[in-house]
Amino acid sequence: MLKIVVIGGGPAGMMAAIAAAAHKEHQVILLERNEKLGKKLFITGKGRCNVTNNKDIGEFFENIPRNREFLYSALYSFTNEQLMAFFRERGLELKVERGDRVFPASDKAFDVTDVLKEELLRRHVEIHYRTLVTDLLLEGRKIKGLVTNEGQIRGDWFIFAGGGASYSGTGSDGTLHRLAKRAGHRIIDMKPSLIPLVATDSFPKELQGLSLKNIRFTLVEKGKTKFSDVGEMLFTHFGVSGPLVLSASAYYQGGNATGIIDLKPGLQEQELDLRLQKDFLKFQNKDFQNSLHELLPSKLIPVIVRLSGIAPDKKCNSISKGERQQLVKLLKGLEVHITGAKSLNEAIITRGGVDIKEIDPSTMKSKLVDNLSFAGEMIDVDAVTGGFNLQIAFSTGYLAGGSL
Ligand SMILES: Cc1cc2nc3c(=O)[nH]c(=O)nc-3n(C[C@H](O)[C@H](O)[C@H](O)COP(=O)(O)OP(=O)(O)OC[C@H]3O[C@@H](n4cnc5c(N)ncnc54)[C@H](O)[C@@H]3O)c2cc1C
Structure with a gap:
């Protein structure tokens, strides 16, 4: 029989405790600093919790x-x-x-936590709320116990599942990374990922609140395409955000980069040119600025008109072929000049964390400390949006707890 102490009542820690308690001979204790479990889980998927993704696991x-x-x-x-x-x-x-993307049919994240909590109780996991782990009692290559605000807690095995270092109000503030470091582990620099990007251009601010669907967003950094996909994005007062941009940020290294927005990914340049010719013929006696409403959302029109260099009051029938072709290029490649990302605390996920080289991937056990395992976001792994990060938390938790 082992006395197993899991630290962190997020998805990784809850699943680790459930899996550990499947072995009835173990005594399992779950420590959570908050007054409830899954505080971050509660805000996932805008409160609806995108719990996993239905893609073939190979595609994951x-x-x-x-x-x-x-x-x-x-x-x-x-x-x-x-x-x-x-x-x-x-x-x-x-x-x-x-x-x-998989969600609970109820659209309520707390239904996910409720199921996990019921299972913890059914498996007789002892849950200690409002218990903040602040230090370790180390002896050679072993952890003897933990120092908490509720006193010392001894154990035979410890699972660290303290989450990343973003949205610190939910409890994940990097405390356990500090303790893992004290136990000898290397912590890879923690940086924001799945994060809005900051741009120098003035037009995102002008367009703030505008969400574009079915556009292609390509991120180019140091001349290399880092990310390119079709989907939805959002303009904000500081730059760009929305699902596509968040996913792109997972590939962004920091510093200057270019976001290229293809507003019409379904049309080749030639096809778009033909479409513009048709529209300009239809609106031949109208001003250029009044000819784009069938092609673009109204909020975007003044920006495109300005960036196109074509006089807003130029009649459509006098727009030259060269001007039209420049417009095609703009619509297929609207550039946003990126200078950075928002702060780590605002990130959906933390990039970096406990170095994977020091963890056995087949058990999640530490290679440096004899009675320690890791689970979830605190490990140096992260994925794009779509439910992949929660699946990682659940899978690593299951393996960490189940391997004991
Ligand atoms: C706004 C937002 C939306 C998201 N939406 C999605 C989504 O829809 N789908 C998806 O896949 N992912 C989503 N994510 C990411 C997902 O929430 C995380 O990947 C996941 O919560 C990580 O689980 P975890 O158990 O490793 O860490 P956490 O959920 O952060 O849990 C860690 C727990 O450990 C506790 N803890 C930390 N330190 C201590 C300590 N010293 N003592 C005691 N307790 C401690 C914390 O209080 C916390 O409860 C979202 C993230 C954010 C911020």
């Missing part, structure tokens, strides 16, 4: 920009299919939306 790896090999064992030992079955068997109906 394409959505993990860094250290994906490290996750093979975890994602294959507890797949998205198994996670969905876990929830369905416990009465939580799920639905699949655009991009294979």
Whole structure:
């Protein structure tokens, strides 16, 4: 019998405790600094919780920009299919939306936490709320116990599942990274990922609140295309955001970069030129500025007119071929000049964390400390948006707890 202490009551820690408690001989204790479990889980997917993704598990790896090999064992030992079955068997109906994103049918994130909490209680996991772990009692290569605001807690095995270092109000503030470092682990620099990008151009501010669907967003950094996909984006007062931009940020290294927005990805340049010729013929006696309403959202028109260099009051029938072709180029490649990302605390996910080289990928056990495992976002792994990050938290948690 082992006395297992899991630190962190997020998805990774809850699943680790559930998996550890499946071995009935173990005593499992879950420590959470907050007054409730899953505070971050509660705000995921705008409160609806995009709990996983329905893509074939093989395809999952394409959505993990860094250290994906490290996750093979975890994602294959507890797949998205198994996670969905876990929830369905416990009465939580799920639905699949655009991009294979899986949500609870109720659209309520707390229904996900409720299922996990019920399972923890059913498996007799002792949950200690308002218990903040502040230090470790180390002896050689072993952790003897933990120092908490509620006193010392001894144990045979410890699972660190303290999350990343963003949205610190939810409890994940990097405290456990500091303790992992004290135990000898290397922490890879923590940076924001899945984060809005800041631009120098003035037009994003002008367009703030405008969401564009079915556009292509390409991120080019140091002359290399880092990301390119079709979907939805949003202009903000500081730059660009929305699902496509957040995903692009997972590939962004920082510093100067260019975001290229193809406003008409479904049309080749020649096809778009033909479309413009038709529109200019239809509106031949109108001003250029009044001819684009069938092609673009109204808020975008003044910006495109200005950037096109064509006089707003020029009659459509006098727009030259050269001017039209320049307009085509602009519509297929509106450039946003990116200078940085928003702060780590505003990131959906933290890039960096406990160095994967020091963790056994087949068990999640530390290679440096004899009785320590890791799970979830605190490890140096992260994915794009779409439910992949929660699946990583659940799978690594399941493997960490199940391997004891
Ligand atoms: C706004 C937002 C929306 C998101 N939406 C989605 C989504 O829809 N789909 C998706 O896949 N991912 C989403 N994510 C990412 C997802 O929430 C995380 O990947 C996931 O929560 C990580 O789980 P975790 O258990 O590793 O960490 P966390 O959920 O952060 O849990 C860590 C827990 O550890 C506790 N803790 C930390 N330190 C200590 C300590 N010293 N002592 C005691 N307790 C401690 C914390 O209080 C916390 O409860 C979103 C993130 C954000 C911020």
